[in-house]
Amino acid sequence: MPSAGAHRAGRIVSATALSVQNLHVVRGKKPVLQDVSATVPTGAVVGLLGPSGSGKTTLLRACVGVQRISSGSITVLGLPAGTASLRETVGYVTQAASVYKDLTVEENVRYFAAIHGRSRIEATTAISDVGLSKLAKRTAQSLSGGQFSRVSLACALVTAPRLLMLDEPTVGLDPVLRADLWAQFAQLSTNGTTLVVSSHVMEEASHCDSLLLLRAGRLLAALTPGQLRERGQSEDLELAFLHLIQSTDVEFTDSAQDGAA
Amino acid sequence: MNPRMMMATTVRVLAQLRQDPRSIALILVVPAALLAFFYYLFDNETLRPGAPRTFDRVGLIMLAIFPFIVMFLITSITMLRERTSGTLERLLTTPIHKADLLFGYAIAFSIAATLQALVSTAVAYWAFGLSVAGSPWLVILVAVLTSVLGVALGLLASAFAHTEFQAVQFMPVVVIPQLLLCGLFVARDSMNGVLQAISNLLPLSYSVEALQQIAENMDPTSTMWGDVLIVAAFVVCGLILASLTLRRRTA
Numbered sequence: 448m449p450s451a452g453a454h455r456a457g458r459i460v461s462a463t464a465l466s467v468q469n470l471h472v473v474r475g476k477k478p479v480l481q482d483v484s485a486t487v488p489t490g491a492v493v494g495l496l497g498p499s500g501s502g503k504t505t506l507l508r509a510c511v512g513v514q515r516i517s518s519g520s521i522t523v524l525g526l527p528a529g530t531a532s533l534r535e536t537v538g539y540v541t542q543a544a545s546v547y548k549d550l551t552v553e554e555n556v557r558y559f560a561a562i563h564g565r566s567r568i569e570a571t572t573a574i575s576d577v578g579l580s581k582l583a584k585r586t587a588q589s590l591s592g593g594q595f596s597r598v599s600l601a602c603a604l605v606t607a608p609r610l611l612m613l614d615e616p617t618v619g620l621d622p623v624l625r626a627d628l629w630a631q632f633a634q635l636s637t638n639g640t641t642l643v644v645s646s647h648v649m650e651e652a653s654h655c656d657s658l659l660l661l662r663a664g665r666l667l668a669a670l671t672p673g674q675l676r677e678r679g680q681s682e683d684l685e686l687a688f689l690h691l692i693q694s695t696d697v698e699f700t701d702s703a704q705d706g707a708a
Numbered sequence: 709m710n711p712r713m714m715m716a717t718t719v720r721v722l723a724q725l726r727q728d729p730r731s732i733a734l735i736l737v738v739p740a741a742l743l744a745f746f747y748y749l750f751d752n753e754t755l756r757p758g759a760p761r762t763f764d765r766v767g768l769i770m771l772a773i774f775p776f777i778v779m780f781l782i783t784s785i786t787m788l789r790e791r792t793s794g795t796l797e798r799l800l801t802t803p804i805h806k807a808d809l810l811f812g813y814a815i816a817f818s819i820a821a822t823l824q825a826l827v828s829t830a831v832a833y834w835a836f837g838l839s840v841a842g843s844p845w846l847v848i849l850v851a852v853l854t855s856v857l858g859v860a861l862g863l864l865a866s867a868f869a870h871t872e873f874q875a876v877q878f879m880p881v882v883v884i885p886q887l888l889l890c891g892l893f894v895a896r897d898s899m900n901g902v903l904q905a906i907s908n909l910l911p912l913s914y915s916v917e918a919l920q921q922i923a924e925n926m927d928p929t930s931t932m933w934g935d936v937l938i939v940a941a942f943v944v945c946g947l948i949l950a951s952l953t954l955r956r957r958t959a
Binding site: 474475511512513514515529531534535537539541543544545546547548549550554558559561562563564586602606 | 712723799802
């Protein structure tokens with residue numbers, strides 16, 4: 448079964464949008480990320496995959512500069528993560544849709560547009576991009592779960608970020624919406640936006656150019672969906688992931704640098 | 709500070725407030741209604757000839773105190789909702805400066821506070837014949853400033869609360885000591901030294917003193933202007949402190 452991701456993976460991209468070097472994060476007393484190193488090429492759709500609690504959100508938060516890190520370095524679009532000017536160019540969509548429930552879709556998107564100096568027309572475009580034009584005057588809390596999270600996405604799209612970090616954007620969406628959203632991510636990437644999309648659903652991996660597999664705070668592997676099928680010896684990405692975990696549990700410690708994105 | 713982001717925040721907070729009739733009622737109607745209670749409470753008092761009515765002395769101060777409490781509550785809860793809904797963390801990944809956010813909030817609620825002061829002062833003067841020596845505009849000025857003080861302290865308090873329940877717990881800690889020591893129950897110069905010293909550190913004391921000055925003098929006194937400046941300084945310091953407590957990077 449040929450997948451879209453396998454074809455797209457062949458594309459050669461030179462510049463690096465995001466580079467993480469030997470990142471360690473400790474929250475409380477618990478190590479959440481241990482020695483994570485990864486690179487994300489410009490214009491790619493990179494899937495950040497792993498079970499719940501594997502450190503996906505913490506890694507995303509570290510990259511957008513809101514997570515205190517213990518050691519290591521993160522370079523985003525050529526600048527250290529957390530640099531003030533990056534807040535203009537990096538978009539972040541949190542896992543729990545963070546929009547104002549008591550405002551209308553339009554008011555929400557216009558607010559984030561105004562912060563980034565974007566026009567009302569751009570706000571309208573972002574709303575139609577996520578398919579909410581007809582609901583623009585409705586308050587966010589009156590929308591369904593899927594619509595609600597698309598408001599959150601529109602608030603990020605309106606800022607036209609060069610790098611967009613999305614934390615589990617497809618969770619709780621029906622299959623049609625999920626497909627729509629992935630098509631939209633592909634479109635954004637064609638236009639030069641780099642996307643890092645986290646998910647705990649392995650099927651979603653097929654939509655990505657490359658994958659970062661996290662497990663228990665460590666980077667298990669960085670590979671393409673095709674390579675995952677190969678190494679995991681299964682066409683089913685979920686099974687392939689499980690196989691990969693079993694095979695790497697033995698030689699866990701030195702597998703972190705494996706496979707270039 | 710960026711005026712565009714600050715104004716966008718003000719517009720957004722006002723839009724949220726507009727969606728919430730209960731809060732509007734709490735801001736506009738409740739202080740005036742409490743003032744009416746207060747008036748009728750002392751309706752039957754017998755006065756020595758020439759003595760001012762209790763309403764003219766204490767009701768005047770209530771014009772500042774009720775809004776102070778209401779705005780403290782509304783602001784601390786609203787700001788806390790911003791934290792718990794995740795929108796604060798999201799905003800802190802955007803170019804908005806922390807001060808733009810807090811001053812944007814403060815301006816929005818100050819607009820509400822001004823409307824509130826106009827309503828309750830109008831009620832005090834026209835419905836209950838409030839009579840004080842000084843100008844009603846000065847009364848409004850101090851009432852607005854005191855509710856803005858409530859806004860600033862509310863924003864600051866919300867920084868130290870993680871839940872709405874904790875935010876409400878700041879009421880007895882931040883608001884009630886100021887009520888007790890502001891000179892409303894006991895004149896400040898007849899308090900013992902320790903209490904008086906504490907009272908001197910609390911901003912509400914200066915609002916009350918300013919109103920007492922307005923009550924007794926036809927023309928604004930320098931003491932009154934000094935009090936106004938002190939309260940304004942507390943407002944600005946409160947907002948700056950509150951913006952310093954917002955952390956972009958958290959553990």
